[in-house]
Amino acid sequence: MTRNPTGGGDPTEETDTDSETETVATAVADAGTEAVSCAGLVYAFGETTAVDGLDLSVHDGEVFGLLGPNGAGKTTAIRCITTLLPVPTGMVRVFGHDTTRERMAVRRLLGYVPQQLSADAGLTGRENVVLFARVFDVPRKERAARVEQALAAVDLTDAADRLAKTYSGGMVRRLELAQALVSAPRLLILDEPTIGLDPIARTSVWEHINAVRAATGMTVLVTTHYMDEADQYCDRVALMHRGRVRALGTPDELRRGLGERRGAGKNGELPTLEDVFRDIAGSGLDEQSGDFSDVRSTRRTASRVG
Numbered sequence: 451m452t453r454n455p456t457g458g459g460d461p462t463e464e465t466d467t468d469s470e471t472e473t474v475a476t477a478v479a480d481a482g483t484e485a486v487s488c489a490g491l492v493y494a495f496g497e498t499t500a501v502d503g504l505d506l507s508v509h510d511g512e513v514f515g516l517l518g519p520n521g522a523g524k525t526t527a528i529r530c531i532t533t534l535l536p537v538p539t540g541m542v543r544v545f546g547h548d549t550t551r552e553r554m555a556v557r558r559l560l561g562y563v564p565q566q567l568s569a570d571a572g573l574t575g576r577e578n579v580v581l582f583a584r585v586f587d588v589p590r591k592e593r594a595a596r597v598e599q600a601l602a603a604v605d606l607t608d609a610a611d612r613l614a615k616t617y618s619g620g621m622v623r624r625l626e627l628a629q630a631l632v633s634a635p636r637l638l639i640l641d642e643p644t645i646g647l648d649p650i651a652r653t654s655v656w657e658h659i660n661a662v663r664a665a666t667g668m669t670v671l672v673t674t675h676y677m678d679e680a681d682q683y684c685d686r687v688a689l690m691h692r693g694r695v696r697a698l699g700t701p702d703e704l705r706r707g708l709g710e711r712r713g714a715g716k717n718g719e720l721p722t723l724e725d726v727f728r729d730i731a732g733s734g735l736d737e738q739s740g741d742f743s744d745v746r747s748t749r750r751t752a753s754r755v756g
């Protein structure tokens with residue numbers, strides 16, 4: 451059985467007609483609104499408060515990095531934004547649409563690459579993308595062309611008829627990117643898109659994201675533990691710790707801010723984004739659930755399907 455990327459219903463069912471009563475008209479996002487807007491978001495798993503009063507705005511068209519140590523609440527926040535988790539307290543909007551009241555309108559606007567694998571090892575690359583095209587309601591007449599476009603956008607056309615279990619970790623991540631892009635999202639959400647990949651594969655994933663973004667103007671919300679990637683590719687970043695945003699700005703602003711607080715380093719160099727991260731997360735980095743290398747090795751194992 452194939453995995454259902456939206457977390458509900460049978461992915462093999464046709465979804466041209468939604469059972470929900472929302473009209474397609476609600477999917478027309480308001481121009482000029484924030485891509486994502488969270489206010490006072492709280493989400494708890496039993497006794498564990500994973501998100502604890504999150505306020506966050508992602509501007510239309512930017513690449514926004516959500517950073518934070520293991521257990522900071524990034525994935526939980528993202529799952530609320532994607533409508534995969536309900537919003538018990540607070541407000542979350544995507545291009546002005548409320549994730550609680552306009553769930554399908556929100557889903558139509560976004561593509562999502564989850565932290566866990568979303569590709570099916572037993573299907574070919576093309577079959578995986580077709581599955582997502584159906585789940586994400588790509589009109590039947592447009593499906594074939596959109597699938598080919600998505601595969602081409604991540605350079606998988608030649609490998610499209612191979613089973614996903616024969617792909618390298620980098621190819622799997624690009625396939626997952628194609629799955630998320632097939633619905634032509636205005637907002638692409640990527641949870642740890644490059645974890646466990648070698649430097650060349652990491653660069654390749656980012657180059658493909660940037661090429662699609664340049665062509666379409668889509669907004670990108672990404673989590674990563676790689677501070678160098680956040681520094682290089684994100685317009686703004688938020689550092690999240692224990693369920694809340696503790697610092698927000700461009701990578702440069704955050705580095706300069708720490709530099710001013712600490713005084714100039716050796717040779718007048720600015721602190722790195724990793725220094726900023728350590729300054730905010732402090733000892734919580736190792737206290738929670740492992741350090742960067744643990745996460746990388748976990749994903750390295752997990753990033754090979756099959």
Ligand SMILES: Nc1ncnc2c1ncn2[C@@H]1O[C@H](COP(=O)(O)OP(=O)(O)OP(=O)(O)O)[C@@H](O)[C@H]1O
Nearest residue numbers: 495498499500518519520521522523524525526527
């Ligand atoms: N399904 C769940 N059931 C119970 N607790 C959960 C569940 N998912 C997450 N948590 C807890 O919620 C907190 C936040 O987890 P979350 O996965 O959102 O963090 P994260 O910032 O994405 O971490 P990572 O960097 O490791 O991916 C953690 O304490 C985690 O143990």
Ligand SMILES: [Mg+2]
Nearest residue numbers: 524525526565
């Ligand atoms: Mg996570």
